[in-house]
Amino acid sequence: MNLTLKIWRQQNSNDKGKMVDYQISDVSGDMSFLEMLDVLNEDLITKDDTPVSFDHDCREGICGMCSLQINGEPHGPDKGVTTCQLHMRSFKDGDTIYIEPFRAKAFPIIKDLVVDRSAFDRIQQSGAYVSVNTSGNTQDANNIPVPKEDADMAFDAATCIGCGACVAACKNSSAMLFVSAKVSQFALLPQGKVEGKKRVQDMVAQMDAEGFGNCSNTGACEAECPKGISLENIARMNRELISAKLAVKH
Numbered sequence: 001m002n003l004t005l006k007i008w009r010q011q012n013s014n015d016k017g018k019m020v021d022y023q024i025s026d027v028s029g030d031m032s033f034l035e036m037l038d039v040l041n042e043d044l045i046t047k048d049d050t051p052v053s054f055d056h057d058c059r060e061g062i063c064g065m066c067s068l069q070i071n072g073e074p075h076g077p078d079k080g081v082t083t084c085q086l087h088m089r090s091f092k093d094g095d096t097i098y099i100e101p102f103r104a105k106a107f108p109i110i111k112d113l114v115v116d117r118s119a120f121d122r123i124q125q126s127g128a129y130v131s132v133n134t135s136g137n138t139q140d141a142n143n144i145p146v147p148k149e150d151a152d153m154a155f156d157a158a159t160c161i162g163c164g165a166c167v168a169a170c171k172n173s174s175a176m177l178f179v180s181a182k183v184s185q186f187a188l189l190p191q192g193k194v195e196g197k198k199r200v201q202d203m204v205a206q207m208d209a210e211g212f213g214n215c216s217n218t219g220a221c222e223a224e225c226p227k228g229i230s231l232e233n234i235a236r237m238n239r240e241l242i243s244a245k246l247a248v249k250h
């Protein structure tokens with residue numbers, strides 16, 4: 001395939017940035033999207049040009065580092081995959097592909113396609129942990145029975161990889177899907193209930209302090225999430241938050 005790439009180039013956080021056109025040829029459908037960018041970068045380096053900066057780590061859909069807005073969609077056109085799992089066979093010869101960073105006020109651009117998602121880390125640090133000692137005195141798992149349905153929902157919530165696609169997809173740049181997944185994975189299990197009321201309040205307060213927008217129930221986050229995190233988690237987080245605030249008042 002021969003493709004035209006329109007890529008966001010920005011030298012640093014103060015630079016205005018702009019779209020730059022690149023031509024790339026002999027792209028195989030079996031290449032991943034990131035491998036295609038690797039080929040482009042090798043070509044740029046050969047020409048003494050500056051390679052395009054982009055985030056990646058595991059390249060197998062588990063770390064949440066890759067974060068490209070491809071033709072206006074976080075992680076590109078395929079559903080349920082991250083950018084690193086997207087293959088070039090999803091495009092066709094002669095296509096023009098727009099490649100931009102995830103855009104949100106709370107995710108400032110560091111360089112080119114790399115954004116600073118440390119806001120997510122700070123939200124996690126504000127409450128996404130348990131104080132229960134889980135080492136050295138491990139009890140038999142059957143000591144605290146957990147309904148299968150709750151265990152399944154907690155596991156589903158825990159599959160969030162913190163990629164930020166939900167924020168990039170939302171017209172309000174809301175982080176509710178991410179935060180609600182993190183709150184839910186604890187709220188659904190006995191170990192998470194110990195500091196549950198404090199957790200939800202602290203994580204929501206940190207989310208607001210980081211400058212993420214509000215949820216207006218559009219559902220774009222769920223549609224673009226590569227891990228299929230359900231909007232039900234947002235409803236659960238709202239219930240947790242209301243009951244935590246009521247408990248504090250009485």
Ligand code: SF4
Nearest residue numbers: 160161163164166225
């Ligand atoms: S909820 Fe989905 S889109 Fe949002 S950070 Fe988690 S995995 Fe990524």
Ligand code: FES
Nearest residue numbers: 057059064066084
């Ligand atoms: S590079 Fe790890 S999820 Fe894509």
